[in-house]
Amino acid sequence: MRNTPAIEAHGLRKSYGGNIVLDDVDLSVNAGTVTALLGPNGAGKTTTVHILSTLVRPDGGTAFVNGCDVVRDPDGVRAMIGLTGQFSSVDKLLTGEENLLLMARLRHLGEKRSRTRVAELLGQFDLVDAARKPLSTYSGGMQRRLDLAMTLVATPSVIFLDEPTTGLDPRSRHTMWDIVRDLVAEGTTVLLTTQQLEEADELADRIAVLDGGHIVAEGTPAELKRLVPGGHIRLRFADAAALDTASGLLDDSDRDDAGLALTVPSDGGVRALRTVLDRLNAASVEVDDLSIHTPDLDDVFFALTGKKDQSGRAESNSTDTKGTQS
Numbered sequence: 001m002r003n004t005p006a007i008e009a010h011g012l013r014k015s016y017g018g019n020i021v022l023d024d025v026d027l028s029v030n031a032g033t034v035t036a037l038l039g040p041n042g043a044g045k046t047t048t049v050h051i052l053s054t055l056v057r058p059d060g061g062t063a064f065v066n067g068c069d070v071v072r073d074p075d076g077v078r079a080m081i082g083l084t085g086q087f088s089s090v091d092k093l094l095t096g097e098e099n100l101l102l103m104a105r106l107r108h109l110g111e112k113r114s115r116t117r118v119a120e121l122l123g124q125f126d127l128v129d130a131a132r133k134p135l136s137t138y139s140g141g142m143q144r145r146l147d148l149a150m151t152l153v154a155t156p157s158v159i160f161l162d163e164p165t166t167g168l169d170p171r172s173r174h175t176m177w178d179i180v181r182d183l184v185a186e187g188t189t190v191l192l193t194t195q196q197l198e199e200a201d202e203l204a205d206r207i208a209v210l211d212g213g214h215i216v217a218e219g220t221p222a223e224l225k226r227l228v229p230g231g232h233i234r235l236r237f238a239d240a241a242a243l244d245t246a247s248g249l250l251d252d253s254d255r256d257d258a259g260l261a262l263t264v265p266s267d268g269g270v271r272a273l274r275t276v277l278d279r280l281n282a283a284s285v286e287v288d289d290l291s292i293h294t295p296d297l298d299d300v301f302f303a304l305t306g307k308k309d310q311s312g313r314a315e316s317n318s319t320d321t322k323g324t325q326s
Contacts (some may be wrong), residue, residue: 006031006158006189007052011061014047021047023213025061029206031157034180034190036204038197038297040305043210045193046086049160052191053083065158082151082159086166089147090135096146097122097131100153107154121149125179141172148179158189165199177202197297207297211305221297228295228303231268233276236261236289245285250276260288268294 007029014022022044029035037045050056052063054074062069068076090099100121104114122128125145130138138146144164151159161180165173173196180203184190194200200207201221209217209224217224225231237243237260246262247255253262266272273292280287295303 004031005029007035007063007065007191009048009052009061009063012048012051012058012063013060014044014051014056014058020213022051022058025210025213025215027208027215029189029191031189032184032187033205034184034192034203036200036207037191037193037210038195038200038207038301039210040195040301043305044213045210046162048210049083049162049191049193053081053160054078055083079154080157082154082156084148084151084159084161084164086163090143090150092135095132095134096127096138096142099135099146100150103150103153109154117153117155121152125149139172141168141175144168144172144176145179148176152183157187158191159183161190161192163193163195165194165196173199197301201297209300209304216304217300222294224300225295225297226267226269228299229265230299231266231292231294233264233266233268233273234261234291234293235264235276235280235287238286238288242285242288245283246280246287249279249283249285266292268292 005028007027009025009027012022012025012027013020025044025048027035027048037048039045047056051058052065052070054070054077057071062071064070065077066080068080070077090096091102094102097118100118101114104117109117122131125148127142127146127149130142135143135146148161148164164180165176168176177199180190180192190203192200192203204221206218206220207224208215217227219227235246237246240257240260243255243257243260243262247253250262250264253264255262264276266276277287
């Protein structure tokens with residue numbers, strides 16, 4: 001199931017006037033997984049979500065959600081998806097329960113099923129005590145939980161989350177993350193847009209980095225971090241003699257005499273670590289302590305986004321983790 005694409009897009013293009021927002025975007029999201037679209041403001045993240053959720057028609061390319069064409073069968077797509085936008089869509093004149101009931105009726109669930117489903121969601125999102133209170137009494141985190149609950153009224157198999165935790169405090173953000181994890185554990189497919197690098201790292205099985213209307217890199221969080229230079233292994237030794245020997249064996253290392261340590265460039269992979277340790281073991285050099293440092297998503301973000309070619313457009317010739325052009 002997890003190897004079956006729930007979302008597929010090929011060659012998506014979208015322009016507004018002379019502004020090219022998406023330029024030949026390919027994307028695939030496996031069922032029951034989370035893919036994060038990561039990129040700066042104006043990169044095309046929200047436009048991608050709007051096309052896939054049938055809110056915007058692409059200028060070119062094709063896109064499918066669970067096999068349904070978003071252009072030719074928008075009603076079929078809408079029946080299977082849920083969308084939580086950047087801004088809360090709750091009606092603040094209603095209570096939480098009334099908001100959910102309204103959505104259930106719009107989804108034609110029927111009176112009995114509507115009330116059953118609303119009760120389920122109020123419990124799932126820890127909103128039972130606040131169910132009949134006006135939304136003016138809800139915190140930002142409660143309103144976002146209600147917003148996501150409304151998205152899930154019809155039990156969609158695919159949900160789009162467009163920067164769902166913007167403006168939330170750390171506790172509320174972590175609560176939302178737990179909810180998303182639970183949904184995915186139950187088989188829901190999630191396409192998430194975010195500018196919060198920690199959020200992408202925490203939730204995503206795969207990340208697509210979007211910049212200037214292009215996917216400039218794609219892979220697991222670990223794979224993307226290995227694309228960026230700066231990873232290294234830090235080795236600490238018990239005495240200066242061991243440090244001297246190790247320094248001679250590892251020519252590309254940087255030496256820290258005061259700390260009795262060496263820093264060796266590395267992609268952070270097991271093979272690279274084994275190579276270093278095997279070389280030291282062959283010379284009977286004992287390592288007192290070691291740590292592996294890899295670039296984080298902040299490094300990935302700054303390295304892969306914001307680059308311009310001479311024509312002023314974002315570069316599109318970056319390669320993904322499989323070595324194919326994005």
